[in-house]
Structure formats: C-alpha cells, structure tokens
Amino acid sequence: MxxxxxxxxxxxxxxxxxxxxxxxxxxxxxxxxxxxxxxxxxxxxxxxxxxxxxxxxxxxxxxxxxxxxxxxxxxxxxxxxxxxxxxxxxxxxxxxxxxxxxxxxxxxxxxxxxxxxxxxxxxxxxxxxxxxxxxxxxSLQQAQQKDAELAEQLMSGVIESRNYALERIGIFKKAADLFSGDIQLTAQCPNGDVNVLLGDFTGHGLRSSIGAIPLAETFRVMTKKGFSLFEIIDQVNAQLYDLLPSDLFLAATFVSVSSHDSTAYVFNAGLPDTYIYDEQGNVKHKIPSSHPPLGVIQQLLPGCQLNVVSVNEADRILLLSDGIIEARNEKGDMYGIERFEQAAISGVKEGDITKSLLADLEDFCGNMVQEDDISLINIPCKGWESPILVAQIQQGDSSLGEYVELAENGAIWQWQVKLTGEKLAKVNPIPMAMGYVHEVEGGGEQWQNLFTVLTELFVNALDHGVLGLNSDLKKEADGFAQYFHERENRLKSLSTGFVELTLSYYAAGNGGRMLIKIKDSGKGFDHQALELSTKQVAIESQQLSGRGILLVSQLCEQLHYQEDGTMVSAEYVIN
Known part of the structure; x- marks a missing residue:
C-alpha cells in the first residue's frame, strides 16, 4: 500500500x-x-x-x-x-x-x-x-466550494459581527444552504433605542443573499445617524428596488424598542406575525404583515405606517421567518402557526423561548431535510436607555435662571435649516445637522448628548408648536401609541407652519460651545411656568428622570425660551 x-x-x-x-x-x-x-x-x-x-x-x-x-x-x-x-x-x-x-x-x-x-x-x-x-x-467544484465558504465567512463577519447587544437579543439562524437568504440586524440609535431587523430574501443560497451587505450598511448607518425607523424602511425599499432583479425581494419585519417611552414600533412587510408576550406567556399583541415585501414596488404604499404598541419591561418581542412555519415532517404536514404558538408560550413560561421552539420543531420534523432558512429573534423590552454621558451633566444646576446670549458673529461656523409645510412631515433635520457636525468637528461620543438635545428641542417645536399636540396624551396606559397616531395624522395634513434650526459653534479652550436656536410657527406657551417647575424638579431630584425638558436642561449649560415660547436657545458645552 x-x-x-x-x-x-x-x-x-x-x-x-x-x-x-x-x-x-x-x-x-x-x-x-x-x-x-x-x-x-x-x-x-x-x-x-x-x-x-x-x-x-x-x-x-x-x-x-x-x-x-x-x-x-x-x-x-x-x-x-x-x-x-x-x-x-x-x-x-x-x-x-x-x-x-x-x-x-x-x-x-x-x-x-x-x-x-x-x-x-x-x-x-x-x-x-x-x-x-x-x-x-x-477540482473546480472543490475550489468553488472553498471560495463560497470563504465568501460566506466574510459576509457573516461583516454582517453579524457588528450587530448590537448580541448578549441580550436572542438570535437563532439555520441556513438551508451554505448561504442563508435570511438576515438578522441589530443597531443602537443615538437616543438609546434599539432597532432590529429580520429579513428573508426570496429563496435561499448565494443568489438570495446578494442584497445583504448593502441592506446591513444602510440599516446601520441610518440608525446610527438618528433617522426614524420609517425613514430607514423607506430608504431600504427604494435601495432594494433599484439594486435587486425583479424576481428577488425582501420580506422583512422592522422593530424599534424604546425603554423611555415603554413603546415598540413595528413594521411587518411580508413575514409571519410579530408576537409580543408578557412574562406569563400571554400574547399581548400579534402584528400581521401590512405591506408587500420590500423591493417589489418603487415607493411604500400610500398611507402605510408603523404599528405602535405599549410594552412593559418584562415583555418580549418575537420575530420569525416562514421557514419555521412551513417546515414539514415525513408525512408532508407543515409545522404551522398553532404548533408554533403553543411552543412559544411554553418557552416564555420556561424562560427560554428559542430552546423550547427549536426542540419542538426538531421533534416534529424528524429526519426531514430542511427546505428553507430558519430564523428567530427574541427581543427583551427593557434596558434600552439613552447613552447619556453623565459626567458632563451638572446635577441640580440647570442654569435656567440668568441667560447670557452668545454673539453669533463670533462663531467659528454656523449651520441652519428651515423646514416649511409638508417638508416637516418628510424631512428629519437632526441627522443632517449631526452629519454636518461630524464632518466639520469629527466624530466621537462627545456628540451623543448633543443628538439628544437637538432631537428633544426639535420634536417639541414640531409636536407642540406646529402640530399643537398635548403631552397629556402620554399619561394614559397606551399614551405613546395614541400620541404617535395622532401625530401621524396631523403630519399627513400639514401644509403650513415652519421650524427653523440654527447651530453656531464657538471655540472654548480645548473644547467648544454650541449655541442651538430653534424657532417654530406655533402659538407659544407659558414658558416661565415651565422653567420654574423644571428648575424645582431639577433641584429636588438628583437623577435623570427621562427625556424631556428636564433632561435637556441638565445636558445644557443654558436653556432659555423667548418670543412667548416659540423660540428656544440652548448652550451645549463640549469638553
């Protein structure tokens, strides 16, 4: 031998x-x-x-x-x-x-x-x-197989290694082929919310995964820059429509979870129902698909919107691809919705949804060959807080008393935008502003709090100034959901009004000072009463109680309302 x-x-x-x-x-x-x-x-x-x-x-x-x-x-x-x-x-x-x-x-x-x-x-x-x-x-097949395996490793590394909070968000995937047509993405918003995407491209294998990398990049970049979930969905749809062949598209569910608002925002485009469970395993919400898969039509359907639901800290959100529901046993029977729901309930009660589901699915299918990619994402509804740089906040001193105006003609640079009428419903200026700041001054965690300040002040100007929304809506059990839907309805019919945002940056030692001015076309409000109540709360409390004017006042060196409350000026210090 x-x-x-x-x-x-x-x-x-x-x-x-x-x-x-x-x-x-x-x-x-x-x-x-x-x-x-x-x-x-x-x-x-x-x-x-x-x-x-x-x-x-x-x-x-x-x-x-x-x-x-x-x-x-x-x-x-x-x-x-x-x-x-x-x-x-x-x-x-x-x-x-x-x-x-x-x-x-x-x-x-x-x-x-x-x-x-x-x-x-x-x-x-x-x-x-x-x-x-x-x-x-x-020999050629073996070389091709090695190249494909290397490409799959690189693709998985590019996509999965950059996912956020993998130690807390349960992600399971099992490909039917070397390349999976399913994609799972997670990313953190600048305000601390978490965005999650489960996508299922047509079919499986290499061809079905060609849109994965551009999709992942768009999702992450737009999330990081602070674009809203709906803006991300709209951009992804347009991108896939231009990029993919006509017979290839993406069924996907997008979720954004906000611990601040105790709210989840869900958009289901062609995947099985999204489930939200309480800690006893009860289905609190079951959100079906309300839109065709992305990339099929050039623009999202008119009138489509996010599903907004209230969630508690102990709730969990479950996303799944149809590879689970449509899995078959040796008799040709499908696993189906009923079996899935029963296994999921048992999993919630036992404290491990994924383990319970997969064990039940494996027992059902036996030795049958897997026909489609299988994906499952299990999202907790607590712990997604804003990454506030607490060291920068001077607790108990919100500087709402004496206000000193910075001379705008001494600024190193200025950036300004004015949105009018229906543009307010279509354009989010905060990512634009932060993009300019990063381009001129460079990136870094010192800008995280600035994003929060800009977002809160702009949203207040738009919601309460231009749209005339009442914050009391948020006090109800499902307040944020009601508030969101009322906001969407008013934005759709918006044809007048404006919000103007101006940033002026000044050198100050090793850092700088950012003067923020936001003017809206609203009727104004009793800002003196607001300033007094906010200052009193800030003195009495040494903790950040959430978003809103209190948080903004704690993050800023100065905060001052003018012109009957239709203009706000804030000074943000960069160390």
Whole structure:
C-alpha cells in the first residue's frame, strides 16, 4: 500500500477475473498504457483490493466464484461516491441482457471478447479521458466550494459581527444552504433605542443573499445617524428596488424598542406575525404583515405606517421567518402557526423561548431535510436607555435662571435649516445637522448628548408648536401609541407652519460651545411656568428622570425660551 498511495504520479488499475491468463494479458496491455496493475481472482477479493489501493480504473469479469462481477461492481460504486472510479466489464457474453445488467450494476462500459489490443487501448483511452475530465470538474467544484465558504465567512463577519447587544437579543439562524437568504440586524440609535431587523430574501443560497451587505450598511448607518425607523424602511425599499432583479425581494419585519417611552414600533412587510408576550406567556399583541415585501414596488404604499404598541419591561418581542412555519415532517404536514404558538408560550413560561421552539420543531420534523432558512429573534423590552454621558451633566444646576446670549458673529461656523409645510412631515433635520457636525468637528461620543438635545428641542417645536399636540396624551396606559397616531395624522395634513434650526459653534479652550436656536410657527406657551417647575424638579431630584425638558436642561449649560415660547436657545458645552 505504501508504494501505491504515497504521492503517486502514475495511474493504478485493478483487474478482477477468475482466469489467471486473462489477468496477465490485460495487465500487459495496461502496463503498455502506463498503468501499475493489481489483480484479483474473485469479486470479493476485488472489492477488498479496491478499498486498499483506490485504483483509477477497474476491469471486471462477470462470471466469477464467491462474488460475481455485478455484485462486486455495485459494492465498488457504493464505495466511490465522490469519484468517478471508471469500471469496464470484460466478458464473452455478447447479449443485450449482459449489456443492460452491466450498466445497471454501475459499469461505465463493456468490452466483449475477443477484441484486438488496439480496440482495448482505444477503449481505455476513451474512458480515461472521461475520468480526467471528471477529476478536473471535481477540482473546480472543490475550489468553488472553498471560495463560497470563504465568501460566506466574510459576509457573516461583516454582517453579524457588528450587530448590537448580541448578549441580550436572542438570535437563532439555520441556513438551508451554505448561504442563508435570511438576515438578522441589530443597531443602537443615538437616543438609546434599539432597532432590529429580520429579513428573508426570496429563496435561499448565494443568489438570495446578494442584497445583504448593502441592506446591513444602510440599516446601520441610518440608525446610527438618528433617522426614524420609517425613514430607514423607506430608504431600504427604494435601495432594494433599484439594486435587486425583479424576481428577488425582501420580506422583512422592522422593530424599534424604546425603554423611555415603554413603546415598540413595528413594521411587518411580508413575514409571519410579530408576537409580543408578557412574562406569563400571554400574547399581548400579534402584528400581521401590512405591506408587500420590500423591493417589489418603487415607493411604500400610500398611507402605510408603523404599528405602535405599549410594552412593559418584562415583555418580549418575537420575530420569525416562514421557514419555521412551513417546515414539514415525513408525512408532508407543515409545522404551522398553532404548533408554533403553543411552543412559544411554553418557552416564555420556561424562560427560554428559542430552546423550547427549536426542540419542538426538531421533534416534529424528524429526519426531514430542511427546505428553507430558519430564523428567530427574541427581543427583551427593557434596558434600552439613552447613552447619556453623565459626567458632563451638572446635577441640580440647570442654569435656567440668568441667560447670557452668545454673539453669533463670533462663531467659528454656523449651520441652519428651515423646514416649511409638508417638508416637516418628510424631512428629519437632526441627522443632517449631526452629519454636518461630524464632518466639520469629527466624530466621537462627545456628540451623543448633543443628538439628544437637538432631537428633544426639535420634536417639541414640531409636536407642540406646529402640530399643537398635548403631552397629556402620554399619561394614559397606551399614551405613546395614541400620541404617535395622532401625530401621524396631523403630519399627513400639514401644509403650513415652519421650524427653523440654527447651530453656531464657538471655540472654548480645548473644547467648544454650541449655541442651538430653534424657532417654530406655533402659538407659544407659558414658558416661565415651565422653567420654574423644571428648575424645582431639577433641584429636588438628583437623577435623570427621562427625556424631556428636564433632561435637556441638565445636558445644557443654558436653556432659555423667548418670543412667548416659540423660540428656544440652548448652550451645549463640549469638553
């Protein structure tokens, strides 16, 4: 065996024939063609020698003792599933039946005695050309498989390694092929909310995953810059419509969870229902698909909107792809919604939804081959707070008393935008403003609090100034959901009004000072009463009680309302 397998540069042939003379004759002809030859005198011995030497060619007689050629051929072919292992029957049986049985037994050809040496050698060369071609194809397939595995590792690394809070958000995926058509993304918003996406591209395999990287990049970049969930969805749809072929699209569910608001925002476009469970396993909300998969139409359907639901800290949100629901057992039955819901309820009660679901699914499917990608995302509804840089906040001193105006003509740079009418419903200026700040002053965590300040002041100007919304709505059990829907309705019909935002940046030692001015077209309010109540709360409390004017006042050096409350000025210090 050692001289036959160690880095051989020659071809091996195995002759199996009960005639010693025939073995010698065939061996001489094969050696003339450059083969090293081994021989066996019965089928069983032939199978043993095939296992030992793994020859490049087998010549097989049909009628032999102990094991005939047909049975020996079948066993050899079963042992050579990953190679061609060309096998030629050598026989004196010149009948149609012998030819048919030879092919059925796995033979790749048949030679009927008597034949000339020239005919024999021509047959050997012909079968060897086919064997060489098979080896080349096999080598190319192996190289392609290695390239595909490397591409999958790189793609998974680019997509999954950058996901946020993987230690807290339960993500399970099981691909039906090397490349998964499912994609799972998580990212943190500047205000601390968490955005989650579960997507299912058409089909599975490499082709279905071509949109994964641009999708992941768009989702992460827009989330990081503070775009709203709906703005992200709209951009993803437009991008996939332009990028993907017409028969490839993305069924997806987007979720944004806010601990500050005790609210979840959900948009389901073509995936199974999204479930929200309480800690007892009860289904609090079941959110079905309300939009076609993304990338099918150029623009989102008119009137489509997010589902806004109130959540408690102990609640969990469950997203799933249809690979779970449509999984089949040996009888052809689908796993289905009912089985899924029962297993999920048990999982919530037991404290491990994923483990319970997958165990039940595996028990149902048995040994059936997986037909589609399977994905499951389990999201907790607590712990998504704003990444406030507390060290920058001077507790108990909100500086709402004396206000000192900075001279705008001393600013290093200024940035300004004014949105009017329906543009207020379509354009979010805060990511634009932060993008400019990062471009001019560079990125860094020192700007996290500035994002919070800008967002709160702009939203207050838009919601309470232009739209005239009452904050008392948020005090009800489902207050944020009601508030959000009322806000959306008013934005749709908005045709007048404006909000103007101005940033002025001043050098100050090793840092700087940002003067923020926001003017709105609203009726104003009793800002003196608000300032007094806010200052009193700030003095009495040493903790950040949430978002709103109290938080903004704690983050800023100065905060001051003017012009009957229609203009606010804030000074933010950068150390």
């Amino acid at each position: 050692a001289d036959g397998l160690n880095e051989r540069h020659y071809k091996l042939a195995l002759v199996v024939d009960d005639s010693v003379m025939q073995c010698k004759v065939l061996s001489v002809l094969l050696k003339e063609e450059g083969y090293r030859v081994y021989s066996a005198n019965d089928g069983a011995r032939g199978v043993d020698m095939y296992i030992k030497y793994q020859p490049d060619l087998v010549l097989m007689d049909i009628n032999m003792p102990i094991m005939n050629g047909y049975e020996a051929a079948r066993q050899i072919k079963s042992l050579s599933k990953n190679t061609l292992a060309p096998l030629i029957f050598i026989t004196s049986m010149d009948t149609d039946q012998a030819f048919i049985e030879s092919i059925e037994a796995g033979g790749d050809g048949i030679l009927v005695r008597p034949f000339s040496p020239e005919v024999f050698k021509a047959k050997i060369k012909s079968i060897q050309r086919i064997s060489d071609l098979y080896a080349q194809v096999k």
